[in-house]
Amino acid sequence: MIDVEILRNAPEKVEENLARRRNPEYLRLLVVARENDTAWRAALREADALRRRRNELSQRIAEARTAGRATTELEATAKAVPEELKRVERREAELREARDAALRRLPNLLDDSVPYGKDDSDNVVVATWGEPTPAEEWRKPHGEALEALGMVEFERARRVSGAGFYYLRGTVVLLDLALQRMALDLLLERGFEPAIPPFLLRRTPYEGVVDLADFENVMYKIDGDDLYLIATAEHPLAALYQGEILDEQRLPIRLAGLSACFRQEIGGHGVDQKGIFRVHQFTKVEQFVYCRPEDSSRMHEELRANAEEVFRRLQIPYRVVNVCTGDVGTIAAKKYDLEAWFARQQAYREVVSCSNCTDYQARRLGIRMGKAGRPGKVVPHTLNSTAVATSRAVAAIVEQYQRPDGSVEVPKVLRPYLGGLDSLRAGASPP
């Protein structure tokens, strides 16, 4: 949620910023929010004046009673106040709700460095690492390669859970765990605290962290309970301090979340995305940071550097893009995607999303920073970034490290986590 103060003090800046998103609806919402805010403030003043009058009158009645004087006349005067107050209060509440509803639907303000564009084809490459591996006849798509090794089951999973689910079997499970542990160890080296969050969240905290449309398109709801399966550890980690005041001295708070992630993600199942690239359930190690507003740009680069380091250690070529205005989404002020090279597809594909959400999530969640019981509190910034989503990382590894005989070499950095195992082979039982 955007700070209403900015709307009041610099509406032209907000308008300019929103205009970059090329969605006239946002400009309309901005007008609605501003108009309702102005009207609300007038209504509030009116209601305050009435309450003042009511308080004064009842005070006088109380005093008269104590003094033993008659109060009938005073009471008659006082009786008129609550009726009018009720009317004004109703209007005040309506205006405030209208303002907040508009405000909640407005996206975050974009950072100046976000490139202008209509969709992901306009994202700007800001870094590349490694040489894209050349195409080879024998290279199979990762899903097929894993099936041939007997390490993934799609058909049986479809039968019991539906399309988009899978069983991992055999050594690839250990590879998956190795990726989690490797990413976690990297983050521990860099001062993160590991965290396993709840995998289900109530609606109220959830509304603080995602775009409202996500409830329809992305999240699974538990029937009969006010609970949603988390789409990423980012969500419970952001909600962790809901309604709290963070001690400034303790910032930044760096968390390394480990969780299963569940996504409905209606549509978008192209040929390239067969296998385990786009699925309803996967495991992810997530970086999450709470920091002071002035530190968030620097933290954003730090998170990006950590994510890059994961793929450097895996020796998988990648590039980083600065996600453009049309693709950045409503929550982030700025977003980098890290796209790994998929050797069979001969294409860079998204494996990491690294966002600076500034104060947008924290304000919605009622998180502030400063001294408890002291004035002058401000809203901290939150950031999140994938460290590794194992499904996509496994997919990238299988495409990159595949050999002509169908076996898959284990990246050197992961071997210590696999008892020294150097390749995935058909029929090879786990060590």
Added chain:
RNA sequence: GCUGAGGUAGCCUAGUCCGGUAAGGCGCCAGCCUUGAGAGCUGGUGGCGUUCUCGCCUCGGGAGUUCGAAUCUCCCCCUCAGCGCCA
């Protein structure tokens, strides 16, 4: 799931039966004192609106009764404890 007890400011607690406009402690901030620290003493402490230093709000949330609600009535939410079930 059943039964019971609770939800008061950053935290802890009083007030609730019997309606009169949130008391106290801790913490924190400032000042005094001190070589310094601590202790002690004094004052302060949240949010919104105003910029007229004044008003309003804040007792889990909402509705109602009333001139007036933390307090009475109704609805809802959440937490804890015991029991039950359980990896």
